[in-house]
Amino acid sequence: MNQESRIITPAQFDRRSFLRRTGGLLSGAAIASAIDPSKFAHGAAASEEIKIALIGCGGRGSGAAGQALSTFNQGPVKLVAMADVFEDRLKSSLGNLQKQHNERVDVKPENQFIGFDAYKKAIALADIVILATPPGFRPMQIEEAVKQGKHIFTEKPVATDAPGVRTVLAAAAEAKKKGLKIGVGLQRHHQKGYIETIKRLQDGAIGDLHTLRAYWNGATPWVKKRADLEKSAGRKLTEMEYQMRNWYYFTWICGDHIDEQHIHNLDVINWAKGFKYPVKANGMGGCEVRKGADYGEIFDHHAVEFEYEDGSRCFSQCRHIVGCWNSVSEHAQGSKGKSDISRHTISPTEGEAWRHKNEGDKDAYQQEHDDLFDAIRNNKEFSELEYGAMSSMTAILGRMATYSGVEVSMEKALKEGKSLMPPTLAWDADMPVKPGPDGMYPRAIPGTWKPY
Ligand SMILES: NC(=O)c1ccc[n+]([C@@H]2O[C@H](COP(=O)([O-])OP(=O)(O)OC[C@H]3O[C@@H](n4cnc5c(N)ncnc54)[C@H](O)[C@@H]3O)[C@@H](O)[C@H]2O)c1
Numbered sequence: 001m002n003q004e005s006r007i008i009t010p011a012q013f014d015r016r017s018f019l020r021r022t023g024g025l026l027s028g029a030a031i032a033s034a035i036d037p038s039k040f041a042h043g044a045a046a047s048e049e050i051k052i053a054l055i056g057c058g059g060r061g062s063g064a065a066g067q068a069l070s071t072f073n074q075g076p077v078k079l080v081a082m083a084d085v086f087e088d089r090l091k092s093s094l095g096n097l098q099k100q101h102n103e104r105v106d107v108k109p110e111n112q113f114i115g116f117d118a119y120k121k122a123i124a125l126a127d128i129v130i131l132a133t134p135p136g137f138r139p140m141q142i143e144e145a146v147k148q149g150k151h152i153f154t155e156k157p158v159a160t161d162a163p164g165v166r167t168v169l170a171a172a173a174e175a176k177k178k179g180l181k182i183g184v185g186l187q188r189h190h191q192k193g194y195i196e197t198i199k200r201l202q203d204g205a206i207g208d209l210h211t212l213r214a215y216w217n218g219a220t221p222w223v224k225k226r227a228d229l230e231k232s233a234g235r236k237l238t239e240m241e242y243q244m245r246n247w248y249y250f251t252w253i254c255g256d257h258i259d260e261q262h263i264h265n266l267d268v269i270n271w272a273k274g275f276k277y278p279v280k281a282n283g284m285g286g287c288e289v290r291k292g293a294d295y296g297e298i299f300d301h302h303a304v305e306f307e308y309e310d311g312s313r314c315f316s317q318c319r320h321i322v323g324c325w326n327s328v329s330e331h332a333q334g335s336k337g338k339s340d341i342s343r344h345t346i347s348p349t350e351g352e353a354w355r356h357k358n359e360g361d362k363d364a365y366q367q368e369h370d371d372l373f374d375a376i377r378n379n380k381e382f383s384e385l386e387y388g389a390m391s392s393m394t395a396i397l398g399r400m401a402t403y404s405g406v407e408v409s410m411e412k413a414l415k416e417g418k419s420l421m422p423p424t425l426a427w428d429a430d431m432p433v434k435p436g437p438d439g440m441y442p443r444a445i446p447g448t449w450k451p452y
Pocket residue numbers: 055056057058059060061083084085086089090115116118119132133134135137155156157185186187244260261
């Protein structure tokens with residue numbers, strides 16, 4: 001179904017005030033005259049202003065916009081448009097960015113867009129777009145930005161299901177043809193310690209990597225309780241509104257924490273393996289402790305064994321249970337030694353051990369924007385989307401393995417994995433995942449849940 005026809009204006013907004021706030025729909029001619037899509041495809045002079053749009057004005061989006069604006073020492077930058085589904089999120093982000101970045105923030109009321117299709121209008125006004133909504137929406141937004149010929153900084157993960165990954169891979173190929181520069185918020189790729197360590201691993205410092213481990217075992221993240229949300233709204237929320245506010249706990253929009261969070265560690269392993277991806281996975285998981293209606297449908301722990309084509313394996317754990325052993329790290333065992341990749345150490349069985357010394361290394365969140373804007377201004381090749389998509393798919397493969405309990409093939413998962421997205425994006429949509437009479441959401445049951 002055409003995405004455009006699935007998008008419905010939020011039911012609780014009066015249409016006239018909605019159009020006033022969103023500046024109305026831009027006509028095709030207005031979009032075309034707002035920006036020449038090829039303007040920066042082949043490099044931007046240092047004196048040229050790069051216009052930025054922020055889509056998804058939450059915590060990370062506001063941070064990423066700040067980092068993009070902090071590249072001003074390379075040349076002028078301005079935040080010119082913002083889009084969010086919730087007006088309160090946009091306004092609070094805008095207020096904070098104005099305080100921190102003054103005249104580099106110039107988002108006129110008519111360039112503040114609200115709603116499910118707001119992203120299209122904001123993209124139209126920019127040279128580069130920052131995509132920082134929850135990940136379920138990312139494929140359609142990446143596809144649109146590439147269609148409009150814009151450079152992209154997209155947060156991770158870039159999808160929550162296999163059809164989404166396929167959309168992103170197609171967009172990545174199209175973006176390359178157009179010369180677009182795309183950064184993905186897997187910031188370890190811009191962290192000196194990781195870069196130096198992985199370079200040594202790929203140069204054979206510990207021989208062939210045969211056993212890898214990845215962990216994101218830690219605290220449980222924020223939760224937005226339905227009762228609190230309805231109290232502050234002074235009314236009942238529709239199911240879509242509730243799931244959008246409490247997005248972390250719904251797989252279609254979050255991907256489960258194996259995708260939303262543990263992707264960082266799985267991506268490091270794929271990178272260490274030379275941008276190779278697992279061919280199959282088996283695993284187990286469930287929801288043992290974090291129970292209750294406000295914790296939706298995701299698991300609180302996953303343990304997965306990924307197998308690569310060369311027979312090497314990655315053992316992965318991610319857990320959101322308080323009071324347990326915690327670790328956020330990546331490790332490699334090779335035929336000639338071992339490495340704690342996350343601590344940037346290499347310990348060969350023979351010869352000298354090595355450790356990266358952090359000598360004022362730049363914050364990776366800032367460095368990734370410095371590198372992306374440098375690529376835009378100097379027309380350097382810069383495309384992180386393909387590995388961003390395949391690392392997202394690695395996490396999705398792991399989730400398919402833990403939800404199903406069976407061995408899942410990457411090839412089949414990527415080809416046949418089903419869409420989790422609601423068929424309609426509207427505040428009154430009939431949601432594919434609904435609470436039962438007791439308010440609890442159904443969870444995947446291993447042994448019963450089918451991966452494809
Ligand atoms: N790279 C990192 O280390 C890192 C750290 C934190 C978050 N993230 C990623 O950033 C993304 C956002 O996370 P966050 O913590 O900022 O969440 P958040 O809830 O604070 O912000 C998300 C924003 O997107 C808005 N939104 C939701 N759907 C939208 C849509 N269809 N169109 C426009 N706006 C929409 C929400 O209203 C909200 O303002 C996630 O993918 C997360 O995984 C990455």
